[in-house]
Amino acid sequence: MKSLTKDVKVVVFDTFGTVVDWRGSIIRDLSIWGRNEGIQADWTALADRWRLEYEPEKNRVRNGEIGWTNLDELHAHALEKVAAEVGIKNLSRSQMQHVNSVWHRLDGWPDAVDGLTRLKRKYVIGPLSNGNVALLVNMAKHAGLPWDNVFSCELFRHFKPHPETYLGVCRLMYLNPAQVMMCAAHNYDLAAARALGLKTAFIPRPIEYGSGQTTDLVPEQDWDIVAKDIIDLAQQMGT
Amino acid sequence: MKSLTKDVKVVVFDTFGTVVDWRGSIIRDLSIWGRNEGIQADWTALADRWRLEYEPEKNRVRNGEIGWTNLDELHAHALEKVAAEVGIKNLSRSQMQHVNSVWHRLDGWPDAVDGLTRLKRKYVIGPLSNGNVALLVNMAKHAGLPWDNVFSCELFRHFKPHPETYLGVCRLMYLNPAQVMMCAAHNYDLAAARALGLKTAFIPRPIEYGSGQTTDLVPEQDWDIVAKDIIDLAQQMGT
Structure with a gap:
């Protein structure tokens, strides 16, 4: 496990594209x-x-x-x-x-449930998504996503990448930004999180928008972790 | 399963005393x-x-x-x-x-994890507790409580029995009060929930306060369900 991420307690995920297809x-x-x-x-x-x-x-x-x-x-x-x-x-x-x-009623990518289940053994996991609470709770039930808690942007009344969304998770959990890791398939989301001190993990999803996708195919910064999917992320995070 | 509770989609629990000892x-x-x-x-x-x-x-x-x-x-x-x-x-x-x-770091009553795991197969389950988000998320991790989401009173900035706490769950989940069931070992909590139209389940916890307890030993109204513990509640709710 990388020493850069050893203080992480909570791992939050963008959902649309990153966790679900x-x-x-x-x-x-x-x-x-x-x-x-x-x-x-x-x-x-x-x-x-x-x-x-x-x-x-x-x-x-x-x-x-x-x-x-x-x-x-x-x-x-x-x-x-x-x-x-x-x-x-x-x-x-x-x-x-x-x-x-x-x-x-969205389905997870094939690696989502297994990867999240492994991460959950050691970390508090949740979505940090623009989706509202009902949407994210019902999606988790439908797709079997084993979240510990739903950190919906609806709780903070701002959409990402507003700083109050990332900092809102830190405040609710009494953690410093460096104890929270943001995982996303979108570089803009990680850039906003990193600017506030959160740790970052990039998981490319090259067919999120179909076979002709041209954006977010590669990491645009040296994110703390780059993983090929959520199972690989779990592995790199020591779970 | 009782017809009174057939429309219930979300089951929320008081935690201190009801779910954890x-x-x-x-x-x-x-x-x-x-x-x-x-x-x-x-x-x-x-x-x-x-x-x-x-x-x-x-x-x-x-x-x-x-x-x-x-x-x-x-x-x-x-x-x-x-x-x-x-x-x-x-x-x-x-x-x-x-x-x-x-x-x-509180532990569940012996029936808590099994009962909640059964209820979770069919219902969205969560605490509706005066505990704050970090407290409830950490408690769930410690005790293995398989919540779908943590409906902390901290989200509503009111403590129970303020109406905004019970109605807050209904609003976040887009449900009518009769689609939400409140479970508690405390009659006052159920009375407040019933007054707003929620369904109610009473689970006595006669040693919550130790062997000399004199309060909440019996149901004080004809609650929709009276169960001897959370496993019995799951049974009565058809799971």
């Missing part, structure tokens, strides 16, 4: 459901088009255009905007709610 | 530690005397005498007050901190 899960879940419901839509286009609204939606909160609004609500707003573009029309209110809650 | 754990933990450190004190008297300060300490926050203050800080304040009475003196700052953090 949001794109593949959305396509699988809604393709099956759509077939059963007789709904014709391009679910792959939905996953990609919907996610394009992710930053603009969070920016509405960050810029103060709207007050604090959680991710389920931002997803619903974005879904209303993009649905017609991908062939979704004439859905009932409860069908639209079912589509929106697909983010509660 | 705070009194027995404090006496055991500090007796061993005191012997190793060469500290002579009446640890049984400490457990009882310290807990007598529990309501007065929370009342300082409830009455507005002090602003929001979490339970670790209230415990530390009460410990300073009662230490000399039970023979604790001349401890270093780090020794006092070790004593105060005994609340993070």
Whole structure:
């Protein structure tokens, strides 16, 4: 185990992309459901088009255009905007709610449950995710993610990479930043955490956005750990 | 399974007394530690005397005498007050901190881990406790309590039985009160939850305060469930 990370007590994870395969899960879940419901839509286009609204939606909160609004609500707003573009029309209110809650039903990457189970033996583990509490708790139940606690950004009423999210975990757990490690498949998230003194682990997920992905393929700084997946991270962390 | 509770999705627990044996754990933990450190004190008297300060300490926050203050800080304040009475003196700052953090090292009642593990198969389970996040997360790690999420009163900045604590769980999880069940060994806690529409389960813990206990020996209302322990609760809840 690297001496750089020997003081770490809590390991927190970005979830969308890092722990769960949001794109593949959305396509699988809604393709099956759509077939059963007789709904014709391009679910792959939905996953990609919907996610394009992710930053603009969070920016509405960050810029103060709207007050604090959680991710389920931002997803619903974005879904209303993009649905017609991908062939979704004439859905009932409860069908639209079912589509929106697909983010509660995402599956882990194949290494997620095993890697987290190993890390949990020695560390407190949790998501530090822009997802709201219900989304993350239901996702954990669906995917079998063995979190010790859900550190949702909803608790801090800021989205990452706002400093209050990373520091919020440290404060709730009475730890110094160097005792908390942030793990993500996204360099921007680790850069924000490192700037505040947290330890960092990068796990590339080169097909998060599908086969044509061009971003976050490599570590852009000398992160404390670079691991090929969560099982490898557990190994490098001595568990 | 009783039809009264068929809509329940989340089961939350009072922890001190209901899930963990705070009194027995404090006496055991500090007796061993005191012997190793060469500290002579009446640890049984400490457990009882310290807990007598529990309501007065929370009342300082409830009455507005002090602003929001979490339970670790209230415990530390009460410990300073009662230490000399039970023979604790001349401890270093780090020794006092070790004593105060005994609340993070409480053991479950013998049925706790098995009962919770069964309930977790079907329900989202968590503490709804006056303990703060770090205390409850560390306690769960110590005692092996398999929570899905920690619903600490620290998140709501109110102590039970304030309505915002029970309703806070409902809001975070997007559930109606009747979809949430409160479990406790204390009638006052269930009365507050029922008044807001939550389902209720009573689990008597007749030796929580030792062999001379006179309170909460029996259910004082027709709670939705009365169970002899958490394993029996799991059975009655169909898991």
